[in-house]
Amino acid sequence: MTPERFATIKSVLSNRQPDLTVITDEVHKGRNLSAIVRTCDAVGIGEFHCVVPKKGYRPYRGTALGSHKWVETRHHDSVEEGVAQLKQKGFRIVAANLSDKAVAYHQVDYTQPTAILMGTEKEGVSDAALALCDQEVIIPMCGMVESYNVSVACAIILVEAQRQRQLANMYGQRRISDAEYEETLFRWCQPMIAEYCQERGLAYPELDDEGDLKNPSQWYAKVRTENPA
Structure with a gap:
């Protein structure tokens, strides 16, 4: 990203x-x-x-x-x-x-x-x-x-x-809900991880200020522990 x-x-x-x-x-x-x-x-x-x-x-x-x-x-x-x-x-x-x-x-x-x-x-x-x-x-x-x-x-x-x-100044300011914004932002930034989470019923992990996963190694380790293959 x-x-x-x-x-x-x-x-x-x-x-x-x-x-x-x-x-x-x-x-x-x-x-x-x-x-x-x-x-x-x-x-x-x-x-x-x-x-x-x-x-x-x-x-x-x-x-x-x-x-x-x-x-x-x-x-x-x-x-x-x-x-x-x-x-x-x-x-x-x-x-x-x-x-x-x-x-x-x-x-x-x-x-x-x-x-x-x-x-x-x-x-x-x-x-x-x-x-x-x-x-x-x-x-x-x-x-x-x-x-x-x-x-x-x-x-x-x-x-x-x-x-x-x-x-009417209806552009340039967020008009969708915070929940929709955060959910859509993650899906668009991290489509493969979003799909993985959706298939397993997992909550999306946090994104950092650049659109990448925050603490990715920690999240991957947690997922492997809680959802072993």
Whole structure:
């Protein structure tokens, strides 16, 4: 762990936006899902919600270029289940949908707890999802096509959310809990040891100021004594 790497990890965690997320309503194309996850990471979203398509989807790790390491993906069997969980946590559901009810995407206040709902590639947001959403938005178009690709549309909306949150000074200060910060910091700094601890139900050891184990030989000796092979 280099000092630069450790500083980057801490900076990313200090910019995480726990009250901003995306939920996809059966988006099934792998490259679109991966691109959405990558954008989530870029704007500081740490948790992405995905309603599993009834027809399934292909693996989508290629386009993300490692983003899946940094963004937790929560899968849901139905949009009703996913939306219900988000609403229980205080999220407002904003659906990207071409309709008479929709307002321009930049007219929405994204500094409030917001989950952006993106529909499937061909059909868009389902009727079931629209019945549960709190707001519908559109991205004004100037060409012959009616809409952007779903991953591009999501990125446009998220960049606006990021802009608003930057103006509100919601970045650059830790907004996740101390427990989540410490747990995530350890997993990212020491992934192999974190996996070892998770498999054996062990508490994570302490990190020093450089992201390495504090007193590693002492911890290894303790583990060997208490958990012999």
